[in-house]
Amino acid sequence: MALGDRIAAAILVIAICSLLIRDLATGIVSLTVQSALLVAIGVAAALHGGAWHAWMAAAITFAVKVVVIPLVLRAALGRVRLKREVHGVMPDRYLLVLAIGLAVIAYRAAGPLAPAAPTATGHQLPIAISLMLMGLLTMVARRKVISQVIGLVTLENGIYLAALALSDGLPLGIELAVAFDVLVGAILMAILAGQIHQSFETIDADRLSALRDRSPRNSRWL
Amino acid sequence: MAVAALLLVPLLTMLLVRFLPARMLGGTQLGGATLTLLLALATAIAAIDAPIDHSPLYVDALSGLLLAVVALVGWLGAAYAIGYTQHDVAARRITAGQVRWFYIWYHLFVLTMLAVLVTDNLGLMWAAIEATTLASAILVGFYRTREALEAAWKYLILCTVGISFALFGVLLLSAAGIQAGLLGDAALSWRELRAAGAALDPQMVRLAFLFILVGFGTKVGFAPLHTWLPDAHSQAPTPVSAVLSGVLLPCAIYGIVRAQGIAAAAGSGGLASALLIGAGLLSILIAIPFILVQHDLKRLLAYSSIEHMGIIAVAVGIGGPVALYGGLLHLILHAIGKAVLFISAGAIVERFGTRELTRIVGAARAMPLTGMALLIAGLALTGIPPSGLFVSKFTIVAGGFRGGYALATGLLVAGIALAAVGITFHFGRAVLGEGRGVRTGRESHGQRLLVGVPLLALIVAGLWLPPPLAEAIERAVRDSGLPL
Numbered sequence: 118m119a120l121g122d123r124i125a126a127a128i129l130v131i132a133i134c135s136l137l138i139r140d141l142a143t144g145i146v147s148l149t150v151q152s153a154l155l156v157a158i159g160v161a162a163a164l165h166g167g168a169w170h171a172w173m174a175a176a177i178t179f180a181v182k183v184v185v186i187p188l189v190l191r192a193a194l195g196r197v198r199l200k201r202e203v204h205g206v207m208p209d210r211y212l213l214v215l216a217i218g219l220a221v222i223a224y225r226a227a228g229p230l231a232p233a234a235p236t237a238t239g240h241q242l243p244i245a246i247s248l249m250l251m252g253l254l255t256m257v258a259r260r261k262v263i264s265q266v267i268g269l270v271t272l273e274n275g276i277y278l279a280a281l282a283l284s285d286g287l288p289l290g291i292e293l294a295v296a297f298d299v300l301v302g303a304i305l306m307a308i309l310a311g312q313i314h315q316s317f318e319t320i321d322a323d324r325l326s327a328l329r330d331r332s333p334r335n336s337r338w339l
Numbered sequence: 340m341a342v343a344a345l346l347l348v349p350l351l352t353m354l355l356v357r358f359l360p361a362r363m364l365g366g367t368q369l370g371g372a373t374l375t376l377l378l379a380l381a382t383a384i385a386a387i388d389a390p391i392d393h394s395p396l397y398v399d400a401l402s403g404l405l406l407a408v409v410a411l412v413g414w415l416g417a418a419y420a421i422g423y424t425q426h427d428v429a430a431r432r433i434t435a436g437q438v439r440w441f442y443i444w445y446h447l448f449v450l451t452m453l454a455v456l457v458t459d460n461l462g463l464m465w466a467a468i469e470a471t472t473l474a475s476a477i478l479v480g481f482y483r484t485r486e487a488l489e490a491a492w493k494y495l496i497l498c499t500v501g502i503s504f505a506l507f508g509v510l511l512l513s514a515a516g517i518q519a520g521l522l523g524d525a526a527l528s529w530r531e532l533r534a535a536g537a538a539l540d541p542q543m544v545r546l547a548f549l550f551i552l553v554g555f556g557t558k559v560g561f562a563p564l565h566t567w568l569p570d571a572h573s574q575a576p577t578p579v580s581a582v583l584s585g586v587l588l589p590c591a592i593y594g595i596v597r598a599q600g601i602a603a604a605a606g607s608g609g610l611a612s613a614l615l616i617g618a619g620l621l622s623i624l625i626a627i628p629f630i631l632v633q634h635d636l637k638r639l640l641a642y643s644s645i646e647h648m649g650i651i652a653v654a655v656g657i658g659g660p661v662a663l664y665g666g667l668l669h670l671i672l673h674a675i676g677k678a679v680l681f682i683s684a685g686a687i688v689e690r691f692g693t694r695e696l697t698r699i700v701g702a703a704r705a706m707p708l709t710g711m712a713l714l715i716a717g718l719a720l721t722g723i724p725p726s727g728l729f730v731s732k733f734t735i736v737a738g739g740f741r742g743g744y745a746l747a748t749g750l751l752v753a754g755i756a757l758a759a760v761g762i763t764f765h766f767g768r769a770v771l772g773e774g775r776g777v778r779t780g781r782e783s784h785g786q787r788l789l790v791g792v793p794l795l796a797l798i799v800a801g802l803w804l805p806p807p808l809a810e811a812i813e814r815a816v817r818d819s820g821l822p823l
Contacts, residue, residue, distance in 0.1 A: 287527075288524050295465070325493065326489075330629055
């Protein structure tokens with residue numbers, strides 16, 4: 118098994134385990150480790166291919182996903198009183214089974230794409246797709262807005278890994294633009310989370326349910 | 340380099356607005372919007388003649404025409420925003436200091452939309468579309484009320500997740516391009532990918548198109564990914580609602596069209612067409628009940644936008660010179676009409692102090708001109724002749740029957756008719772109904788012009804379309820890269 122594959126496997130294990138983490142601070146740490154391992158794959162690819170833009174891309178990812186985003190999330194968490202997920206949409210054991218099922222599906226789905234991934238060593242692409250699915254699952258299963266940002270960054274990590282597997286990463290200019298968007302997006306979400314906490318006194322996304330279409334109060338027109 | 344200048348002007352406007360004294364803000368930002376509009380028109384005229392190609396900047400007739408529409412609606416919003424923000428400050432909804440930031444975010448938002456349209460690089464286009472979400476989410480949450488924060492959060496999360504799928508689609512396209520021998524940035528250029536056409540792996544391209552359709556489709560507001568849209572449109576400040584509905588959604592459709600061109604060149608045009616027609620019809624179908632039974636004026640306009648984006652998607656899916664011409668004309672006229680609707684609806688909401696449709700009755704008496712503008716623009720949007728939207732819808736339907744899409748076109752006609760019933764009912768009552776105890780009041784000259792001139796254009800377009808505009812639309816259809 119190549120080095121990149123081993124690291125990718127570790128990322129998948131961490132992503133699945135972090136679905137079970139309820140303490141938000143630990144969740145942020147777990148996300149940081151996941152991102153750091155992602156940078157390690159980027160560095161491994163850069164060592165192998167030797168192109169300078171691969172090194173730059175790894176450095177940008179490190180700065181954005183390992184340094185800035187965890188700091189921003191931590192700052193947002195600092196203002197919140199209840200720092201745990203209290204209730205999920207399903208018991209953890211089902212969540213675990215679902216996550217493993219999704220990983221299997223990702224392996225099946227990646228099959229037809231394999232010939233397009235000349236630089237991948239077999240496991241990176243399916244794990245990238247698994248990571249995207251784990252991110253989505255986190256966003257569906259966890260209700261705190263911070264957990265939703267963690268899910269979103271996991272999803273973006275999956276896409277970054279897919280880019281590495283499919284085409285040695287994006288051209289540098291594009292990589293920069295994408296990283297900038299991810300960074301600004303995460304900061305914006307953290308700020309919004311703070312404002313939501315201020316006016317709702319909770320960061321439960323479930324409480325964000327005032328806006329909906331209801332039937333008119335005065336129904337004599339119908 | 341009109342294109343580079345076009346991108347610089349909104350930036351300069353933002354800088355000026357940041358540092359100028361408060362009393363000069365409104366005029367300065369309107370000046371910036373005017374200059375942006377002039378440069379966009381110059382770029383469009385040049386690009387309709389011959390594509391502007393300074394890689395990665397690239398503008399052809401299609402993107403040039405859309406640039407002009409974005410800048411035009413952006414200008415209308417900027418002009419309306421002056422009175423709107425003054426009113427908000429007077430009503431103590433925002434502080435005078437926040438006005439400055441409103442203008443800064445507003446021009447950033449316009450800038451990101453222009454950026455979507457000036458490149459042939461799918462990666463940069465993706466980044467620009469994501470940037471439109473980030474800039475406009477700030478504006479959606481601008482009032483910081485609970486409802487506004489909720490709308491901004493849902494918008495930001497749903498669209499960012501959706502658009503991540505589009506990025507994966509772009510990656511797949513680029514991988515297919517690399518496989519076919521394209522190098523570096525060329526593997527991300529929709530022109531190069533389209534030219535590579537049959538050399539691309541068809542299975543990869545199909546999968547990529549699916550991801551891009553879902554991703555950018557979230558941003559267009561295709562059902563069932565439309566749930567963010569009514570919330571965001573109803574909570575955003577009104578000038579922003581007009582821009583969101585009129586031109587932001589079409590920018591996302593533009594992204595899909597560029598991917599569709601690649602899919603068609605790679606031999607999957609049929610699948611792409613079917614998916615677009617399906618997404619469009621489903622959106623119309625889902626919007627209709629919410630249009631018929633609606634309690635909130637701004638949400639009504641939002642659902643009407645979902646319906647109109649559905650119509651445009653069906654037109655693009657049907658394809659061919661006739662339907663595409665109709666679709667593009669529809670896009671332009673809808674953008675202008677929706678701007679008028681939001682501006683007049685905003686003024687009416689302001690006067691009645693509510694968005695509840697049951698309580699807005701008799702606007703014609705309270706504010707004759709604005710009320711009638713709401714009714715006329717609403718009727719024009721339903722496609723009643725002599726409105727320009729009658730011509731565009733008729734052209735799409737004709738293209739559909741000619742292209743052999745009898746069933747889809749039949750459903751489209753039924754959907755248009757049902758939505759027209761709902762809009763006519765709601766606006767008829769709101770404007771002409773017998774209202775009780777409504778104060779009559781002053782309407783400013785500026786507001787009359789802002790609503791009256793575009794409204795007149797909408798109706799003139801139904802009787803006589805200026806030949807240069809018709810020619811521009813024809814060339815834009817040709818440059819869309821779709822099979823004709």
